[in-house]
Amino acid sequence: MELDDNGRQLLDQLFDKWSLLVLDALCDRPRRFNELRQHLPAVTPKSLTACLRRLERNGVIERVILSTEPVAVEYRISPLGRTLQAPLQTLLRWVGDHLNTVEASRSRYDQRRAGVAGETPQHVRAS
Amino acid sequence: MELDDNGRQLLDQLFDKWSLLVLDALCDRPRRFNELRQHLPAVTPKSLTACLRRLERNGVIERVILSTEPVAVEYRISPLGRTLQAPLQTLLRWVGDHLNTVEASRSRYDQRRAGVAGETPQHVRAS
DNA sequence: CAGTATCCCACAAGATACTG
DNA sequence: CAGTATCTTGTGGGATACTG
Numbered sequence: 001m002e003l004d005d006n007g008r009q010l011l012d013q014l015f016d017k018w019s020l021l022v023l024d025a026l027c028d029r030p031r032r033f034n035e036l037r038q039h040l041p042a043v044t045p046k047s048l049t050a051c052l053r054r055l056e057r058n059g060v061i062e063r064v065i066l067s068t069e070p071v072a073v074e075y076r077i078s079p080l081g082r083t084l085q086a087p088l089q090t091l092l093r094w095v096g097d098h099l100n101t102v103e104a105s106r107s108r109y110d111q112r113r114a115g116v117a118g119e120t121p122q123h124v125r126a127s
Numbered sequence: 128m129e130l131d132d133n134g135r136q137l138l139d140q141l142f143d144k145w146s147l148l149v150l151d152a153l154c155d156r157p158r159r160f161n162e163l164r165q166h167l168p169a170v171t172p173k174s175l176t177a178c179l180r181r182l183e184r185n186g187v188i189e190r191v192i193l194s195t196e197p198v199a200v201e202y203r204i205s206p207l208g209r210t211l212q213a214p215l216q217t218l219l220r221w222v223g224d225h226l227n228t229v230e231a232s233r234s235r236y237d238q239r240r241a242g243v244a245g246e247t248p249q250h251v252r253a254s
Numbered sequence: 255c256a257g258t259a260t261c262c263c264a265c266a267a268g269a270t271a272c273t274g
Numbered sequence: 275c276a277g278t279a280t281c282t283t284g285t286g287g288g289a290t291a292c293t294g
Contacts, residue, residue, distance in 0.1 A: 003147070003148060003151065003219055003222065003223070005168065006226060006230075007219070007222045007223060007226060008144070008147070008148065010222055010226060010229055011142065011147060011218075011222055012142075012144065014222075015138065015139075015142045016266085017135070017139065017266080017267080020130070020135070020138060021130060021135065024130065032275080032276085033275075033276050033277070034275065034276075034277095041132070042268090043267095044267070044268055044269075044270090045276080045277060045278085046267075046268080046269095046277090046278080046279090047266080047267055047268075048277095049276085049277065049278080050266085050267085056236065057232065057233050057236040057237075058229050058232060058233065059228065059229055059231075059232025059233070059235075059236075060229075070275080071275090072275075072276090073275080073276065073277090080225065080228055080229075080232070083221070083225070084221060086217075087214075087217045087218045087220075087221045090213075090214045090217055090218075091138075091214045091217075091218060092130055092134070093214075094210070094211060094214045095130065095134045095137055095138055095141075096130070096134060098207065098210070099133060099134060099137060101186065101207055102137060102185050102186055102187075102207075103133075104186075105184065105185060105186025105207070106184050106185065106186070108186075109183065109184040109186075110184075143286085144286080144287075159255080159256085160255075160256050160257070161255065161256075161257095169288090170287095170288095171287070171288055171289075171290095172256080172257060172258085173257090173258080173259090173287075173288080173289095174286080174287055174288075175257090176256085176257065176258080177286085177287085197255080198255090199255075199256090200255085200256060200257090255294105256293100256294095257292105257293085257294090258291100258292075258293075258294100259290100259291080259292075259293095260289100260290085260291085260292100261288105261289085261290085261291105262287100262288085262289085263286105263287090263288085263289105264285105264286095264287090264288100265284100265285095265286090265287105266283105266284090266285085266286095267282100267283090267284085267285105268281105268282085268283080268284095269280100269281085269282085269283100270279100270280085270281085270282105271278100271279080271280085271281105272277105272278080272279075272280100273276100273277085273278075273279095274275105274276095274277090274278100
C-alpha cells in the first residue's frame with residue numbers, strides 16, 4: 001500500500017492534534033462551538049477554529065448555521081466523515097487496547113538507554 | 128470512545144510526518160537505514176533517525192544489529208507493531224479511496240470562500 | 255553505511271484580549 | 275455565542291556538514 005504525498009498530507013490534516021477528538025465527538029452527535037471547547041481539554045478558540053475549518057475544507061464535517069433566535073452555529077459530521085468512523089474506531093480501539101503495552105515498552109527503552117554503562121551519552125546522564 | 132491525553136499523544140507519535148510510511152514499509156519487510164531513506168521521498172537523516180527512535184521506543188519496531196561483515200543495522204516491525212498493520216491498512220485504504228472526494232471538497236470550499244462578493248478577505252484576494 | 259552535530263526557519267499552537 | 279486579532283514560544287523538520 002503505497003501512499004503518495006497527497007495522501008500523507010491528508011492524514012496529517014485528519015490526525016493533527018485535535019481533529020481526531022473533534023471527529024470522534026461529532027460522530028456521536030452535532031455540537032456547538034463552545035460545546036466542543038468544553039469537550040476538549042484546554043483547546044484555545046484559535047486552535048479549535050483552525051481545526052474545524054480544516055475538517056470542513058476536507059469535507060468530513062459541516063458547519064451549519066441554525067436559523068434559531070438568536071442564530072446559532074452547529075458542527076456536524078458529514079456523510080463523507082461518517083465513512084471515516086469505522087476506521088477511526090478501529091484505530092482508537094487499538095490505542096486504547098495497547099496503551100499499557102506501549103508504556104511498558106517506553107520504560108524499558110528509557111531504562112536501557114540510561115543503563116548503558118561505559119558509553120553513557122552526555123545528553124542522558126546527570127541531571 | 129473517549130480518548131485521554133496519553134492516547135492522543137500516542138497517536139501523534141504513531142502518525143507524525145514519516146511514521147506511517149516507515150511502518151508501512153517495514154510491514155512489508157525489514158529494511159536498512161538507507162533503504163528507508165530511498166523509499167521515503169526526501170527525508171533527512173535527522174528526521175528519519177528521530178522517527179525510528181520514537182517508533183522503537185513505543186515498541187512498534189525493532190532495531191537489530193546484524194553480525195555481518197561489516198556490521199549492519201536493520202529495522203523490523205515488532206510483534207506489537209504487527210498488530211497495528213490491519214488498522215493501518217484500513218486507514219490507508221480510506222485515504223486512498225477518498226482522496227478524490229476530499230480534493231473535490233477542498234476545491235468547492237476554496238471556491239466558496241473566494242467567491243463571497245462584497246466581503247473578500249484580504250488574505251484571499253489578489254496575488 | 256548509519257548515523258550525529260549545528261544552524262535555522264516555518265508553522266502549530268498557547269496566552270490573552272477583543273468583537274459583531 | 276462564536277469566533278477574530280496579536281503576540282510569542284516550542285518544536286518539527288529541512289539544509290548541510292561531519293564521523294566511527
